[in-house]
Amino acid sequence: MFKEEYPNELPMESLAKPAMGSLATSPVAMAPAGESPLAIRQRDRWFARARAAMPWGVSSNFRYWGDDETMIIARGKGAYIWDVDGKRYLDYRLGFGPVILGHAYEAVNRAVREALDDGNTFAFTNVYEIRAAERIRRLTGVDKVRFTNSGSESTMHALRIARAYTNRERFIKFEGAYHGSHDHVMWSTSDSPVETLGSRRSPIPVAATSGIPADLRKLVITLPFNDFDMLARTVRDRGHEIAAILVEPIMGNLGALMPAPGWLEFIRQLCDEHGIVMIMDEVKTGFRIAPGGAQQFFGVRADLVTYAKAIGNGFPVGAIAGKEEFMMTIEPGAVSHGGTYCGNVLAAVACDATLRVMEEEPVFETINARGTRLMAGIHQILDRYGVPHRLSGTPAMFGIFIGKKDSAAPLLDYRSASRYVDDALWAAIWQGLYARGILPDPDYEEPWFLCYALSEADVDQTLEAFEDAVKAAI
Numbered sequence: 132m133f134k135e136e137y138p139n140e141l142p143m144e145s146l147a148k149p150a151m152g153s154l155a156t157s158p159v160a161m162a163p164a165g166e167s168p169l170a171i172r173q174r175d176r177w178f179a180r181a182r183a184a185m186p187w188g189v190s191s192n193f194r195y196w197g198d199d200e201t202m203i204i205a206r207g208k209g210a211y212i213w214d215v216d217g218k219r220y221l222d223y224r225l226g227f228g229p230v231i232l233g234h235a236y237e238a239v240n241r242a243v244r245e246a247l248d249d250g251n252t253f254a255f256t257n258v259y260e261i262r263a264a265e266r267i268r269r270l271t272g273v274d275k276v277r278f279t280n281s282g283s284e285s286t287m288h289a290l291r292i293a294r295a296y297t298n299r300e301r302f303i304k305f306e307g308a309y310h311g312s313h314d315h316v317m318w319s320t321s322d323s324p325v326e327t328l329g330s331r332r333s334p335i336p337v338a339a340t341s342g343i344p345a346d347l348r349k350l351v352i353t354l355p356f357n358d359f360d361m362l363a364r365t366v367r368d369r370g371h372e373i374a375a376i377l378v379e380p381i382m383g384n385l386g387a388l389m390p391a392p393g394w395l396e397f398i399r400q401l402c403d404e405h406g407i408v409m410i411m412d413e414v415k416t417g418f419r420i421a422p423g424g425a426q427q428f429f430g431v432r433a434d435l436v437t438y439a440k441a442i443g444n445g446f447p448v449g450a451i452a453g454k455e456e457f458m459m460t461i462e463p464g465a466v467s468h469g470g471t472y473c474g475n476v477l478a479a480v481a482c483d484a485t486l487r488v489m490e491e492e493p494v495f496e497t498i499n500a501r502g503t504r505l506m507a508g509i510h511q512i513l514d515r516y517g518v519p520h521r522l523s524g525t526p527a528m529f530g531i532f533i534g535k536k537d538s539a540a541p542l543l544d545y546r547s548a549s550r551y552v553d554d555a556l557w558a559a560i561w562q563g564l565y566a567r568g569i570l571p572d573p574d575y576e577e578p579w580f581l582c583y584a585l586s587e588a589d590v591d592q593t594l595e596a597f598e599d600a601v602k603a604a605i
């Protein structure tokens with residue numbers, strides 16, 4: 132079928148699988164040596180098919196980079212991915228964070244392959260999800276776990292649990308934070324221009340997309356991250372209406388912007404004082420910045436926690452977890468949580484195997500050592516070339532804010548980050564990295580993600596390419 136449609140096209144299996152060698156230095160040079168120009172056109176052919184079959188040629192809007200630029204990937208292994216033209220990239224996007232061990236990680240794949248012969252979906256509890264839930268408890272210290280299929284599902288259900296627990300409907304979220312694609316949380320994300328958010332003293336919740344019922348706006352209170360006064364005032368005045376404070380402990384969709392000292396503790400305290408449920412959205416930080424995620428890293432315990440991404444090394448699995456009292460709000464016939472695929476074998480085994488590697492191998496030490504060196508190297512290069520910048524986050528997940536010449540503002544929230552960043556200079560640096568086969572996200576708001584498979588040599592290559600890219604950009 133493939134051959135009939137595109138008789139001149141190379142079958143997928145024959146797409147160049149270059150040996151793990153040196154990184155090429157330009158998109159054209161990255162085509163494997165000796166390959167005909169035909170290979171260069173594979174992406175266009177595939178994109179034409181993608182565009183015909185799927186709106187904009189993608190399964191998620193975030194993947195659309197324009198008709199000429201949207202990438203089509205053939206395979207991934209370890210810290211690398213290859214596009215359909217055989218170009219190799221050192222992957223710092225890692226699927227927006229999930230691939231914590233590396234692409235096609237053998238221990239995970241083997242476990243999944245072995246389990247699948249016994250079936251996948253049963254509409255009953257299976258042994259694999261029990262093992263996976265036990266590991267999550269052990270690593271994070273939560274009391275109870277329910278599986279989901281994605282981060283969006285996790286935050287959607289966590290909000291319902293909080294509302295059911297408190298018998299209140301409103302919740303607080305912070306500007307620039309992304310908590311998934313369901314209608315309740317797509318307000319004042321980093322897709323909403325800062326100019327539309329109103330004043331800091333009375334922020335306007337702005338829908339991140341058409342199609343969200345306007346009535347939901349009255350259920351969400353949006354506030355600037357790290358603004359202690361605004362949060363205190365809001366909770367003092369409206370605490371009795373507020374079911375939850377939904378907070379990303381590190382702003383995983385805003386360059387890994389860090390919480391100010393005491394910020395998470397302050398939220399914890401306000402929640403305790405006003406009977407509000409603290410939901411930590413650990414979809415990006417969970418099983419990435421520490422084995423016990425942000426709860427362990429910052430020493431603050433939430434009532435409910437949402438996981439996905441790194442919990443399954445790229446397999447579609449998520450979870451809601453938390454303290455007994457809050458999780459046991461879920462009650463058959465009274466407070467709903469469910470889903471046909473929740474806890475399916477593929478997801479549960481991937482989760483169990485990923486967490487087993489974390490428990491048995493120096494995953495976090497390795498990633499943190501490599502990430503620390505990478506962050507320090509990037510910082511030195513930017514200093515050397517006089518580029519104003521801030522680095523934020525942790526070694527496993529960090530952001531680079533390239534500043535405008537005159538920016539001195541503190542980086543505290545979405546508003547100040549948008550003012551600080553020199554988009555054009557970052558775009559030029561990113562182009563240089565991309566051309567050299569280094570692939571962070573083009574959007575500075577998306578952090579650089581590191582995986583266990585990333586080697587010291589990969590870090591060296593990245594720093595070399597980074598210096599060349601900065602030199603060329605300025």
Ligand SMILES: Cc1ncc(COP(=O)(O)O)c(C=O)c1O
Nearest residue numbers: 281282283309310311414415439
């Ligand atoms: C913090 C956070 N929460 C929730 C989500 C939604 O997760 P998913 O894309 O798996 O639905 C994301 C996705 O990027 C996220 O970063």
